[in-house]
Amino acid sequence: xxxxxxxxxxxxxxxxxxxxxxxxxxxxxxxxxxxxxxxxxxxxxxxxxxxxxxxxxxxxxxxxxxxxxxxxxxxxxxxxxxxxxxxxxxxxxxxxxxxxxxxxxxxxxxxxxxxxxxxxxxxxxxxxxxxxxxxxxxxxxxxxxxxxxxxxxxxxxxxxxxxxxxxxxxxxxxxxxxxxxxxxxxxxxxxxxxxxxxxxxxxxxxxxxxxxxxxxxxxxxxxxxxxxxxxxxxxxxxxxxxxxxxxxxxxxxxxxxxxxxxxxxxxxxxxxxxxxxxxxxxxxxxxxxxxxxxxxxxxxxxxxx
Numbered sequence: 482x483x484x485x486x487x488x489x490x491x492x493x494x495x496x497x498x499x500x501x502x503x504x505x506x507x508x509x510x511x512x513x514x515x516x517x518x519x520x521x522x523x524x525x526x527x528x529x530x531x532x533x534x535x536x537x538x539x540x541x542x543x544x545x546x547x548x549x550x551x552x553x554x555x556x557x558x559x560x561x562x563x564x565x566x567x568x569x570x571x572x573x574x575x576x577x578x579x580x581x582x583x584x585x586x587x588x589x590x591x592x593x594x595x596x597x598x599x600x601x602x603x604x605x606x607x608x609x610x611x612x613x614x615x616x617x618x619x620x621x622x623x624x625x626x627x628x629x630x631x632x633x634x635x636x637x638x639x640x641x642x643x644x645x646x647x648x649x650x651x652x653x654x655x656x657x658x659x660x661x662x663x664x665x666x667x668x669x670x671x672x673x674x675x676x677x678x679x680x681x682x683x684x685x686x687x688x689x690x691x692x693x694x695x696x697x698x699x700x701x702x703x704x705x706x707x708x709x710x711x712x713x714x715x716x717x718x719x720x721x722x723x724x725x726x727x728x729x730x731x732x733x734x735x736x737x738x739x740x741x742x743x744x745x746x747x748x749x750x751x752x753x754x755x756x757x758x759x760x761x762x763x764x765x766x767x768x769x770x771x772x773x774x775x776x777x778x779x780x781x782x783x784x785x786x
Contacts (some may be wrong), residue, residue, distance in 0.1 A: 482523030483765045485745050489689040490624050492593065496740055498526045498693060499758070500751040504541050505534035507753055509517055512545035519757050520555065522547075522762045523746055528650075528693075529587070530561035530598055531579050537585035548588040551598050558587060561598035561628055561650075569601035576612040580621055594739050595622040597638075598649055599629045606641035613644050626650070626691075633682035641679025646690055650749065653694035655716065655738055655781050656707045662783055669786045682744060692746045694739055698732070707781075708735060719780035723773050728762075733736065734777075736764035741774050 483497045499519050562579035612680035616622040626648030660682040685692050700707045707713045724734045739748050750761045
């Protein structure tokens with residue numbers, strides 16, 4: 482598994498992160514087999530959130546991996562907080578309480594990375610800064626990031642927060658690539674030119690913030706998977722053709738497409754299927770040509786100006 486530095490930190494992480502949002506769909510033996518397979522394949526970065534399964538996913542993961550001091554040294558743990566029922570909450574009290582709950586469920590004394598999960602319209606940057614400072618001083622969190630935030634929201638946080646923002650988790654896939662398309666269609670009078678995120682892709686590259694694409698196989702907002710979908714015949718034909726060339730699956734090529742981008746992203750995969758997990762990890766060894774990358778981009782219905 483190839484690795485990258487996470488943002489501006491010294492933390493070396495695998496280029497593919499293992500998302501644990503659906504681990505509660507597995508029984509005990511299946512969950513254990515899944516996490517151990519991930520470790521064997523070099524995928525030791527696990528992404529969580531306090532809302533996944535109402536917290537159950539973190540507990541199931543901890544039991545499946547047989548958390549201990551020696552195991553903890555082998556893995557990188559990331560979790561997220563800030564989403565509550567009917568609201569978002571970046572208050573100091575909620576962040577601190579959430580982290581305590583996360584640590585208890587994961588049976589660990591610290592998180593490698595904590596992300597703020599979706600923007601809170603009522604955020605007070607000074608409160609976030611106090612929470613981050615306290616978590617850093619106590620050793621409970623080593624690195625900090627955000628999720629689904631645009632450049633100005635990050636800049637607003639940075640007005641008070643002194644720790645580097647090392648990651649920004651954003652929805653991105655071949656069929657959900659508006660942050661790429663708006664850059665290609667600058668100054669054009671078409672739908673693809675609409676800048677919906679404040680140039681977050683370029684901003685993150687400029688400020689050494691690692692983009693973590695979530696739902697890398699989805700189209701729309703959890704409307705379905707584009708691989709094998711009748712809605713994307715040309716895209717699937719193109720992906721299958723390239724997959725055959727490299728002797729890998731279409732799953733591998735879909736992740737390789739994201740990894741080919743020079744932003745050095747870290748896709749978060751959500752599959753609980755071991756074979757698909759291995760296929761995603763194989764993408765670390767595939768470097769698509771420029772021609773192949775653009776062929777896939779166009780096949781998804783994107784038109785070059």
